[in-house]
Amino acid sequence: xxxxxxxxxxxxxxxxxxxxxxxxxxxxxxxxxxxxxxxxxxxxxxxxxxxxxxxxxxxxxxxxxxxxxxxxxxxxxxxxxxxxxxxxxxxxxxxxxxxxxxxxxxxxxxxxxxxxxxxxxxxxxxxxxxxxxxxxxxxxxxxxxxxxxxxxxxxxxxxxxxxxxxxxxxxxxxxxxxxxxxxxxxxxxxxxxxxxxxxxxxxxxxxxxxxxxxxxxxxxxxxxxxxxxxxxxxxxxxxxxxxxxxxxxxxxxxxxxxxxxxxxxxxxxxxxxxxxxxxxxxxxxxxxxxxxxxxxxxxxxxxxxxxxxxxxxxxxxxxxxxxxxxxxxxxxxxxxxxxxxxxxxxxxxxxxxxxxxxxx
Numbered sequence: 001x002x003x004x005x006x007x008x009x010x011x012x013x014x015x016x017x018x019x020x021x022x023x024x025x026x027x028x029x030x031x032x033x034x035x036x037x038x039x040x041x042x043x044x045x046x047x048x049x050x051x052x053x054x055x056x057x058x059x060x061x062x063x064x065x066x067x068x069x070x071x072x073x074x075x076x077x078x079x080x081x082x083x084x085x086x087x088x089x090x091x092x093x094x095x096x097x098x099x100x101x102x103x104x105x106x107x108x109x110x111x112x113x114x115x116x117x118x119x120x121x122x123x124x125x126x127x128x129x130x131x132x133x134x135x136x137x138x139x140x141x142x143x144x145x146x147x148x149x150x151x152x153x154x155x156x157x158x159x160x161x162x163x164x165x166x167x168x169x170x171x172x173x174x175x176x177x178x179x180x181x182x183x184x185x186x187x188x189x190x191x192x193x194x195x196x197x198x199x200x201x202x203x204x205x206x207x208x209x210x211x212x213x214x215x216x217x218x219x220x221x222x223x224x225x226x227x228x229x230x231x232x233x234x235x236x237x238x239x240x241x242x243x244x245x246x247x248x249x250x251x252x253x254x255x256x257x258x259x260x261x262x263x264x265x266x267x268x269x270x271x272x273x274x275x276x277x278x279x280x281x282x283x284x285x286x287x288x289x290x291x292x293x294x295x296x297x298x299x300x301x302x303x304x305x306x307x308x309x310x311x312x313x314x315x316x317x318x319x320x321x322x323x324x325x326x327x328x329x330x331x332x333x334x335x336x337x338x339x340x341x342x343x344x345x346x347x348x349x350x351x352x353x354x355x356x357x358x359x360x
Contacts, residue, residue, distance in 0.1 A: 042108060043072070043106060043108045044072060044108060045072070045106065045109030045110065045111060046071060046072040046073040046074070046105060046106050046110065047071045047111060048068065048069075048070045048073075048111045048113045049069040049070065049071060050068060051066070051067075051068045051102045051115050052067055052068075053065070053066055053116070053117045054067065056116070056117060057117075057118040057120065058118070058120070059119070059120050060095060060120070060121070060154070060155030060156060061093070061122070061154045061156065063091050063092065063093040064092055064117045065091050065092075066078065066090045066091075066092055066102075066115065066117075067088060067089045068089070068113075069088065070102075070104040072106055073106060073111075074107065075104070076102065076103070076104055076105075077102075077103050078100050078103075079100065079103075080098060095119065095155040096119050097117065097119050098117050100115055100117070101113070102114070102115075121157075122156050122157045123157065124157040125156075125348055126159050126161075126209070127160040127161070127207060127208065127211065128160075128161060128162075128163060128203060128210050129161065129163070129211045130164075130176075130210065131163075131164065131165065131176075131213055132164060132165075132174065133215055134213070134216055134327060135215075136164075137323070137327055137328050137329075137330065138303075138336065138340065140333060141330065141332075141334040141336070142333075142334060142337045143162075143337055143340060143341065144162075146337055147160045147341055147344070150341060158344075158348060160344075165198070165212070166184065166197045170196035170197060172184075172195045172196075172197050176212075176215060177214050177215075177217070177235065178240045178247070179233040179239065180233075181212065181243070181247055182243040182247055183231075184198075185250055185251075186200075186246045186247060200250060200251070204254045204257050207257070208256075208257060208258065209259075209260065209347065210259050210260070211259075211260045211262075212260075213261070214264050214265065215265060216266065216326040216327070218235065218264040218265065219266055219267045219272065219276070219280035220235060220267065220280075221276055221280045221283055222234060222235050222236050224237065224238060230242040230243055237282060237283045237286070241283075241286065241291070244291050248291065248296075248298060251298055252296055252298070254297070255297050256297075257297060258297050258298075258347055258352070259299065260300070261299070262300075262301050262303040262304075263284040263287060263302050263304035263305070264280060264283065264284050264304055265307065265317075265326070265328075266307045266311075266317040266326070267317060268316055268317045268319065268325065268326050269311070271325070271326050274315065277315035277316060278315065281304075281314070284304050287300065295353065299353075301343045301358070301359065302357040302358045303336075305358050306336050306339065306358055307321060307332075338359070339359030339360045340359055342355070342356075342360075343357070343358070343359035344359075346359070
């Protein structure tokens with residue numbers, strides 16, 4: 001028989017109860033039963049609750065915001081060169097329709113979800129750059145190349161081409177002064193053309209933006225003769241103003257088109273005199289300060305300000321920018337082409353009235 005030596009036995013407690021208690025205590029003491037916590041469940045793979053783009057469809061050059069919510073993720077990453085991301089959103093500016101994949105990962109696995117940002121093909125903008133000699137020098141400084149570089153960087157389709165105008169292929173003089181634009185664009189319209197030269201209706205039918213200019217003889221401005229006449233080819237301020245006003249009314253008849261006029265190319269000091277230069281400055285100050293108006297489809301590129309910068313009283317083609325006569329040098333052309341392209345882009349993209357007239 002079991003002999004109990006426990007003090008409880010000596011006090012008359014039945015031995016089986018004591019035995020059971022001792023066994024329970026032994027089990028507890030040995031670490032059995034419910035003393036230890038249950039093992040933790042393995043971590044679950046992350047979950048992506050949402051992944052979206054706002055807006056999901058954009059035009060080239062615009063941006064969209066990718067947004068997401070994810071649970072249990074130790075890391076988040078987006079492909080397409082974005083890589084690891086934090087927070088709950090990221091702005092993207094794709095140049096073409098792009099599908100983005102969000103990956104959420106932790107030690108137990110990963111989850112992915114995709115979203116597509118649709119980029120509409122930009123509408124082509126056709127630009128004609130009308131010129132003679134001075135404009136040809138600037139064109140040769142890299143106008144087309146820099147417009148193409150802008151397209152590549154911004155996903156635009158600005159298509160620029162150049163042309164001698166008037167071409168003189170049909171016998172028109174090699175003249176592109178205010179009188180000549182008035183004659184070719186205002187006097188001749190529709191199916192009527194002077195010696196086969198394109199008129200404004202012809203150009204507007206083909207191009208969205210028309211860039212035009214005068215060669216430097218435009219700055220050989222004569223003294224007033226008291227006989228202002230819109231149909232006169234005399235180079236006086238009064239005639240220029242009549243011709244410009246008629247041209248403005250004509251261009252405004254094509255409101256969907258945009259026009260960029262250069263201020264008149266300057267003459268070297270050696271090729272003019274102070275009074276003549278003062279009249280030229282007065283003529284083209286009037287063009288940019290009075291004739292040009294905000295809110296219409298006509299804009300100025302202040303080429304004259306660039307040419308005369310640093311010259312005596314700002315009246316002459318700076319000798320440092322000259323090719324040896326009143327044509328600008330190739331180095332000057334290369335220096336100002338970025339300003340022209342900036343001005344062109346500002347006009348196309350709706351900043352024509354707020355952007356710098358020089359593009360500088």
